[in-house]
Amino acid sequence: MKSSPSTATHPLALLAVDGLLSAEEREIRATVRAAADRELRPHIAGWFEKGEIPARELARTLGGLGVLGMHLDGYGCAGTNSVAYGLACMELEAVDSGLRSLVSVQGSLAMYAIWKYGSEEQKQRWLPKMAAGEYIGCFGLTEPDAGSDPGAMRTNAKRDGSDWILNGTKMWITNGSVADVAVVWARTEEGVRGFLVPAGTPGFSAPEIKMKLSLRASVTAELVLEDVRLPADAMLPDARGLSGPLGCLNEARFGIVFGALGAARDCLETAISYARDRTVFARSLASYQLTQQKLADMAVELGKGMLLALHLGRLKDAGELTPEQISVGKLNNVREAIAIARECRTILGANGITLEYPVLRHANNLESVLTYEGTSEVHSLVIGKALTGEQAFR
Numbered sequence: 001m002k003s004s005p006s007t008a009t010h011p012l013a014l015l016a017v018d019g020l021l022s023a024e025e026r027e028i029r030a031t032v033r034a035a036a037d038r039e040l041r042p043h044i045a046g047w048f049e050k051g052e053i054p055a056r057e058l059a060r061t062l063g064g065l066g067v068l069g070m071h072l073d074g075y076g077c078a079g080t081n082s083v084a085y086g087l088a089c090m091e092l093e094a095v096d097s098g099l100r101s102l103v104s105v106q107g108s109l110a111m112y113a114i115w116k117y118g119s120e121e122q123k124q125r126w127l128p129k130m131a132a133g134e135y136i137g138c139f140g141l142t143e144p145d146a147g148s149d150p151g152a153m154r155t156n157a158k159r160d161g162s163d164w165i166l167n168g169t170k171m172w173i174t175n176g177s178v179a180d181v182a183v184v185w186a187r188t189e190e191g192v193r194g195f196l197v198p199a200g201t202p203g204f205s206a207p208e209i210k211m212k213l214s215l216r217a218s219v220t221a222e223l224v225l226e227d228v229r230l231p232a233d234a235m236l237p238d239a240r241g242l243s244g245p246l247g248c249l250n251e252a253r254f255g256i257v258f259g260a261l262g263a264a265r266d267c268l269e270t271a272i273s274y275a276r277d278r279t280v281f282a283r284s285l286a287s288y289q290l291t292q293q294k295l296a297d298m299a300v301e302l303g304k305g306m307l308l309a310l311h312l313g314r315l316k317d318a319g320e321l322t323p324e325q326i327s328v329g330k331l332n333n334v335r336e337a338i339a340i341a342r343e344c345r346t347i348l349g350a351n352g353i354t355l356e357y358p359v360l361r362h363a364n365n366l367e368s369v370l371t372y373e374g375t376s377e378v379h380s381l382v383i384g385k386a387l388t389g390e391q392a393f394r
């Protein structure tokens with residue numbers, strides 16, 4: 001027997017979380033959700049299956065929607081608060097983590113690096129077109145032998161007169177092969193510095209990484225720099241040392257705190273709907289206590305994650321958010337999101353393994369989300385250091 005839909009409460013309505021949002025935040029969320037449902041959701045399974053996205057077209061669509069660098073001020077950016085940005089990330093990741101990754105890397109990593117550390121000329125040259133989605137950016141920090149420990153990077157920049165010569169390899173770079181500009185972090189005599197490398201610069205190439213089982217609806221590439229000559233003004237003047245890239249990562253991690261919950265919400269909505277419709281042993285799957293236990297546990301975690309994300313968003317807007325707090329949010333919300341995605345997959349049985357339903361696609365994507373922007377282990381170590389005063393990284 002099917003239960004009446006009118007008696008069902010949405011998992012996020014359980015804790016009345018919407019009451020904690022302003023009218024403007026709810027409106028921005030509704031706009032992004034409607035656009036995502038109209039422009040992205042119908043295509044996502046196909047993009048994921050092919051392992052290809054129409055990146056340029058997508059960037060223009062997302063730019064038109066105003067979500068690229070939306071939390072930055074000026075230079076064509078929308079200048080919303082952090083909570084609104086988080087909610088937009090959540091709606092995009094409810095479709096696919098790969099699409100949210102495109103937006104995070106563009107806005108929180110590449111644009112933020114230029115906005116925060118760039119010269120006025122660099123900002124004028126790149127930011128308005130990046131906000132509009134006419135230019136795509138990427139952010140090259142990770143290397144084949146330096147991921148969790150970016151201090152081990154080998155990519156280097158050496159002076160040649162007033163020019164810089166860059167050599168090295170960056171790995172796992174989102175948007176890399178479709179980017180018009182790469183923000184590349186390199187070791188110099190004066191410590192780590194950031195450089196803007198336009199696509200097409202001689203010696204610079206970005207081969208795409210294929211055969212991924214996760215984030216298939218996202219472009220991932222290597223960045224290869226072989227005697228890349230850049231003028232002096234290609235360097236970001238205001239980023240000195242690793243605090244430069246780490247400042248950008250904090251921005252992107254914040255978006256993930258909300259974003260991962262979008263994937264989890266989509267899985268839970270799918271599983272609830274499926275359980276209500278599916279008959280097993282002559283009754284609705286939703287009517288069994290074992291199923292309800294799973295759904296209840298997942299709804300509790302989703303609601304707690306949402307409250308945590310909102311709390312961190314309010315702290316960020318008050319200018320009080322610390323890196324340790326972002327680690328708490330990233331660690332918890334991605335960990336719970338992947339657990340929810342996997343549990344939802346069990347509710348869908350065999351149907352759960354197909355692209356007809358989003359759950360295993362989300363679970364696979366969340367494997368990358370668990371790893372990038374600081375792995376779970378790294379965030380645990382950040383929290384452990386805050387709790388004990390002892391650093392256990394090395």
Ligand SMILES: Cc1cc2nc3c(=O)[nH]c(=O)nc-3n(C[C@H](O)[C@H](O)[C@H](O)COP(=O)(O)OP(=O)(O)OC[C@H]3O[C@@H](n4cnc5c(N)ncnc54)[C@H](O)[C@@H]3O)c2cc1C
Binds near residue numbers: 220378
């Ligand atoms: C799809 C995708 C997109 C990405 N996009 C970007 C991008 O746009 N730009 C970019 O710069 N990077 C990007 N990355 C790279 C990502 O940030 C790194 O993969 C991540 O930092 C982890 O580095 P690693 O893969 O080298 O793993 P490693 O650092 O080698 O870690 C391997 C394992 O060791 C653990 N570990 C590390 N240190 C410790 C320790 N001290 N104690 C205990 N355990 C430890 C890790 O938690 C992990 O479990 C992306 C990655 C993926 C998968």
